[in-house]
Amino acid sequence: MKIESLPDNSLILVEEIENGLHPVATVRMVEYLIEVAQRKNAQAIFTTHSNDALVPLPPTAIWAAVSGNVYQGKLDIAALRAISGQIEAQLAIFCEDSFAASWLKAVLRTQTDVAQEGIEIHEMFGDGSAVKININHNLDPSVKCPSVCYIDGDSLQSDSAEKRVIRLPGLSPEAFIFDKTLELASQLGGILAVRLLQPHITADSIIAKLKEIRLTNHDPHLLYSQVGFTLGLIPESTVREAFLATWAEAFPDEVSAILEPIKTILPRINT
Numbered sequence: 001m002k003i004e005s006l007p008d009n010s011l012i013l014v015e016e017i018e019n020g021l022h023p024v025a026t027v028r029m030v031e032y033l034i035e036v037a038q039r040k041n042a043q044a045i046f047t048t049h050s051n052d053a054l055v056p057l058p059p060t061a062i063w064a065a066v067s068g069n070v071y072q073g074k075l076d077i078a079a080l081r082a083i084s085g086q087i088e089a090q091l092a093i094f095c096e097d098s099f100a101a102s103w104l105k106a107v108l109r110t111q112t113d114v115a116q117e118g119i120e121i122h123e124m125f126g127d128g129s130a131v132k133i134n135i136n137h138n139l140d141p142s143v144k145c146p147s148v149c150y151i152d153g154d155s156l157q158s159d160s161a162e163k164r165v166i167r168l169p170g171l172s173p174e175a176f177i178f179d180k181t182l183e184l185a186s187q188l189g190g191i192l193a194v195r196l197l198q199p200h201i202t203a204d205s206i207i208a209k210l211k212e213i214r215l216t217n218h219d220p221h222l223l224y225s226q227v228g229f230t231l232g233l234i235p236e237s238t239v240r241e242a243f244l245a246t247w248a249e250a251f252p253d254e255v256s257a258i259l260e261p262i263k264t265i266l267p268r269i270n271t
Helices: 023-040 079-083 098-109 127-139 173-183 185-195 200-216 220-230 236-250 252-262
Strands: 011-014 043-046 063-066 069-072 091-095 119-123 147-151 165-167
Touching: 011 023, 023 043, 069 127, 091 098, 091 127, 098 119, 098 173, 098 236, 098 252, 127 147, 127 165, 147 252, 165 252, 173 185, 173 200, 173 220, 173 236, 185 200, 185 236, 200 220, 220 236, 236 252
Parallel strands: 011 043, 091 119, 091 147, 147 165
Antiparallel strands: 063 069
């Protein structure tokens, strides 16, 4: 009621906007503030420790201040612990988005001698944020664990061995994994079909559908959701994990190449 009674061009300040609100209500509150800002030509600024409050916002509307450094762009609140050195992990990995994070997790799962629990992977919703945060993290003398950054093949950021910024193979991560897996469709069809929650005997028809989807796809980011829809409303995350696990098992040399730049700082299981 107070917000609605404000004159146009007002400045609205809210501290800890999620306090006392259900996560869904937090999202609705932020959506309401966006609507008010447009309707009343107002400016709304709020602080938060909730990822839910960031969901409706564009990356340019989000700022994080950590240890004297300011970052613009969408990020995961949990990643702030890594940025500020408040983690117990032995290695922090920053990457662009959820697909890159899932890719790196699939790669690491193939390494039986790596202490998975000693690694934290954070998706930063943008290559610029991932690179900047990684560089500042490694320059911070108070940080106890090293970090690395993996950028997509089509990123305009520069990879650097010195700054631990590593480029993933392929121009589009989604298309790279999809295409490489289909290259070995004759050998992997049955395994992939089962991982896609389909009967093993339907492998040939599943592969045919996958090839058709690839031929008609215009946005690689939508590949896995299109596959899920075609195969019976399978969650996109399930399809993505099926392809990543199959690729990681089929291409050990490519897995090794991705991990080669960080092999000396990977936490190992004590034997």
